[in-house]
Amino acid sequence: MWFRVEPGRGVPIYIQIMDQIRRSVAGGILAPGEQLPSVRDLALQLAINPNTISKAYQELEHEGVVYTLRGRGTFVSGQASALSERDRLKRLDESVEKLLVEAYHLRCTSGEVLGAVKKKIKEMDGSKEGADDDRQ
């Protein structure tokens, strides 16, 4: 599992890690029940503060993306995100707004935007199936 951390981006590192884990889970690269690297190992590998990684893991556990077994490690959870319905849609809304502001600055039409979204969904579904195939 290869993570990448960019300190010069202005985004807190723990959020970068959380984003990468969430993306991997969504993309099927991390399967439910799979173990994440230990805080210590990941900290050493990336040369970042172990507290940052703990924080990322804790936040993800709070969201229900992962769960921690004391003394064993942190694992990807089986069920869908535990966020309430309202939170889910609120966060989706925020991401969509970000996307649309970007599109506005790039002078894209709404047709182009929708097309790009559809294309991406198709790609990710495809890779998810592919990842499942690899696992079998």
Add this chain to the structure above:
Amino acid sequence: MVNGPLMKLMYKRFAWIYWFLLAFLLVGWGAILFFSVDAMPMHFEKHPFFSMGLFLALIWGAGIFTREFRQGGLMEFVMARPVSRGEFFNTVLLSAVIPMLVLMFMPVIYVITLYPWFDFTLPLYRLLLMCLIAAAWVVVILLLGINIGLFAAAHSSRRYGRAVSTFILAMLVAVFINMNNIILQPGPANPGWIALYHPLPALAAALPAAGLLYCLGRRRVDRMDI
């Protein structure tokens, strides 16, 4: 009071001085044996190494904390470790005092090793006392040099500190040069003869002088910025 490992390091740093003293000793033996004159023994009464020791103690003392330790960075390195300022001062002082003592007691070494071949007019115990007085005063001058050096270092940001210390050192060197002449002449007013005829007061006067200068130097090192 004195830091063991640091003392070892100081010994290594000042090893060259001990080699120098050894060479000096050997040259002295050679000179005495080959060019011996009956009048030779009398010189030990005047303690020929004393004037040399005074110069050395003063100049070396003035440079010891500034040149060797502050500029070199040893002081910062050591004081960042668990060594107290007092320990540092005592260790450096002791490592400078020991070679001085060896130099001051050299006449005793000569007399003890050469007595079968020469007639020494001064009894050994008197010679020992002379060396002790010489050693005590050399330590006083060493401490004086150290204080002058520390004073200059504290004010090195202003020219005034350097100028004052250079002036004091020059004055003292001039005094010592003159004393050198005086020592060779007998007379109640000159220090060499005072030591010979009134040894105990000469020794007793050195102790408070050394004590005062030690306290001053110690205080300065305790409070200085490294």
Add this chain to the structure above:
Amino acid sequence: MMTDSERAVLVQGLTKQFSGHKVLNGVNLEVPRGSVFALLGPNGAGKTTTLKIILNLLQPTGGKIEVLGMDGVARSQEIRRRVGYQSEIQLFYHRARVEDVFSLCRSLYPRWNQARVARCCDIFDLPARGLVSDLSKGKMTLLGLVLAVGPDPELLLLDEPFTGLDPLRRRQVLQLLVEEMAGEERTILVSSHQIQDMERIADRVAFMVEGRVVLCRPVDDLLGAEKKVRAAFSGPPPEGMEGWPGVRRVEREGSRLLITVSGQVEEVIGRLSGYDGAACEVIDQTLEDIFINYAGEGLING
């Protein structure tokens, strides 16, 4: 705020005057135990002076210092038994030898982790013998670091630990520090110009400018709270935005405004969206950007 046992270092109202020139003007710092604390600031801000005062190499002119629960001046020798220090410029004595420096250091401390030191020398390719002055600048920095880490210190004080190091060595140093963190309640206080490397490992950061701490916050809080908002308006832009809570500065970028916001980003955006045709974009600020924003300004509350 914190109790004695939770704090590695406490500095209160520290001032330092060097014959006529005031280097520290009332420094206040609280370094929690077990954290990595980054001290950032331009040259001459007083970072090295502060570190040296913590070790009692320099005497404070005023103020209070407490290290590991002990008075920084009175019990300095005891403190230094448990503190490792890497100075910015590695000065040893003239013609010092590497093996002598190591053996001296080792014998001065009650605790010394020789296995660790040997491993570090191996990783960093440090020679075991030879003159110190023969080492390259980078190797000297690494030597200083190994000597600081050797006594298994509870508190590690590092002054510019990345001087003269190439990216590989910098990464190795960061990994060494991360390893140190895994130890029981180790605290690391680092002063460095390498802001990106600091961002990787620091929990808290303090900016020092002209002898004062202008900012002291957890890194993640800082990155989350400090943003720039680029706003475009189809109508006239709002007036008096400088007075809005959270807004620090407003600059004009052509037809748009660039607003520097410190905390309350949501509220500011909310207010802006009330205006005609406002389109806002939030720009993340790197630690470097934030530092530059604050470097020219005075004291603010953190």
